[in-house]
Amino acid sequence: MKLIFLFLTIGLAGCEASDCCKHGVVEDDGNVCVDLLTNKTSSTSLTCSHVDHLSLQMFNFTVSEDSLILNLNEDMVIELESDKFCVSNGTRFSDDPVAVICSDVDEKILEESVYGYCMIVSVVFLVITVIVYSMLPKLRDLLGKSIINFCASLAIGLSTLAIMNIMEYSDLKWCAVRGFVAYFFILATFFWSNSISIQILRSLERPTSIDYSWKAFMWYALYAWGCPTILTIILAIVNFTPGKHRKPGIGLNTCWFFDYKQQWYYMYSVMTILIVSNMVIFMYISLSLWRHTFASTHIKALKYKFWMTVRMFIVMGLAWIFEMISSLSKPHIIWVILDFFNLLQGLLLFLVLVVFRKRVIKELYNKGWLECVAGCVERHLAVGDDEEDVVEHTIGVALEEK
Template sequence: MLAILVIIFVIVTGTSSQLCDPGKTVLLTNHSFDGLKYNKGEYFMDRKTGEERGCICLKKPCAQKCCPFSQAYDPTTGMCVPTTQAFEIPVYVNGKSNKIEGFNSTKEFHYLIGIPECSASAELNESLIYSPVSGGVGMQRDGKLYVEIPNALPNAIIYEPDKYCIDTFLGDDGSSVLNALICFASKPERNNYELSSSCMLISCFFILLTVAVYAWLPELRNLHGMVLIAYLLSFFVGFLFLATMQILIMVEEVTENICLVFTFIVYFSLLSAFFWLNVMCYDIWWTFSGKRAHGRSGTQHKRFLYYALYAFGVPTALTVLMAILEFSEFLPVQHPLLPMIRLQGCFLYGNSKLLYLYGPIVVLCVANMTFFALTAFKIAKIKRETKVLQGGESSTHDQERKDTQRFSLYIKLFTVMGINWILEVVSSFYPDADVFWQFSDAYNVLVGFIIFVIFVCKKKTWRMIKK
């Protein structure tokens, strides 16, 4: 037992004594370095030397320079050579190279010196050298490298400090240019657009087929049918525009303006679909709460209008908010609230996707599960009461049976969509997992087909169609 405690103590003290990479530390004197005071949690004691080391990147942005100051990088020999060239770098703010008054990169950044150590799956590559007119490389104020890519979407790639080193590069003719060495994946990024767009279009066909059946049959054009149609149409528009956007990217016919418009449409549509799914879950709970209005068409239409105001209103507000923040110049670049659609390419990526898309979806899913749990308890209670009161009105029992069947359909739909978005979220965290992406894309085909099977391929529906 004592030995186990000793091992645990060693592990804990070993991990807690070193807060950051040794290469990103500075020697402190009385908890200070270069006029900056280091607080608890920003420095540690080196157990080997007894020195007090401060994590410099916690106090100011870190950047990486290939060679020491007063030296430049010779790409021919791969060596650092003395130079009299001044080391000056442009700073990019909101995707534009701006000269900021009073900004001194050597004071604002802490430069880590050396060539980056690339992982086994990456190799070092000299970035493309652009003329000052067409673009270039520079720094963001947070220390990340900004590599501009003219006439492309996204129009820039941003690299963390441990993935690059920037410096003055010397040419054979004695010229010099600001450039960078970048770690990039040796395996080219797999383009899933062809498979993904095809799968979504197939799914769109089955979704539209389901909508056609519900719109054609008068018996299905009740409140619950209209809610389902609104949900499916929102889902259809989202998938259709997302597939179209991916096709345009493949044929290189997409512009920044088209990308923005499509992104807002897809975002609004997908979010609306999940809000309509939330309406379904609320409506089934409301039905079993005892507040019925089955035969009153006026009341049902009024409820549908309230539902539409909620299911379309909230996504509209969120889309407008996202658009305002996208074009806002009040927040600093790389602010966590910025969607950065134009910097990252079409649609949302990374933290923006987590905040604006997955965030609301998670909240809605939790609410849906709560409604389902409450409804399930209510159904169990009704079944117990039905066994006791066998002589109750048969019409009431028939209605309860229909509502229970509808509850079962919504459970199936929620499960289908839950699996779909779990795959989507996991895929975004593992972009190199080709097999997983293929499985996720294949499931996109099944989504529309499964919805068609759940809501159309029923004996009752087929009997209505035969009439």
């Protein structure tokens, strides 16, 4: 998606500068003039291939006959020459004056719509995972409930990003809503991954218990949903409060952050903290588990759940680490390949949480939902014992009441 400069706080002085269009107005988010009476289009007075729009409603800027001055902050002022900008009295869907400026944008190797459709594939597999875990009572323990919320938040976040990549926007208000929704659910996914890590850590204290109650889950839910809620509210306040602070830019002139700097400042920084936190927890758990020298089915089950959680973290964590690194460099085919790993993380999580987890396959088979592939399932289950098949000491409610 196109990104513009940092937030601007400046005033409009005059409009003697070059008009973008001799007839009509500028097309929204484009470098084309459109005659509203005849619906004919023509090129603007700019010759650059990439442009951004600065709306007077959102930004104040100073225009003279031969320059446009952008005061990014007290210490940084940018002046654009006359051949790098033009002004228009409005756009197809807005009567607010806009300045159209040339922007330096790296050429994309693939269209954003391609990324959007790949996200939809991920969303489909995440939704299937949520349905499977929701319909099987034995999977709805504390870990299972958390996995449901983890996959649901990632599915909603990716579906919102997919819409932003596939559909063009004409209303900045709805555009802002989509941006904040995506921000909230993507961050919620990371907080749920951290919550799951903490659950595995606390399981070291009582590995023989499987908690099916809602009491403990509500505390984890308060943490995993509450933190992104607070951060999203703070982001909105910072975004729409006038001033010379570093604004995210969501809904001001684009659906997402102004550029990678804002994204790192408000989003990737939080992700990095949670990723590092998970890594520290995983190292501590691995050391604690491997200190046990005695054989125990409960320790065996806890080890399996731990490694399943690690695989979840690798699939999601590495995907977003690649995304964060690629934001700091120019487009390259290597980053395109790694981006597809990020975009298809829903499929990989489905394999980890459903296909390769024998407990899930066994429950689906017992329900009669895998009759068409019964032979394959029986061979799959016969390869080895279910690592989670232990005598369960449940907490909270009886299994049939869950």
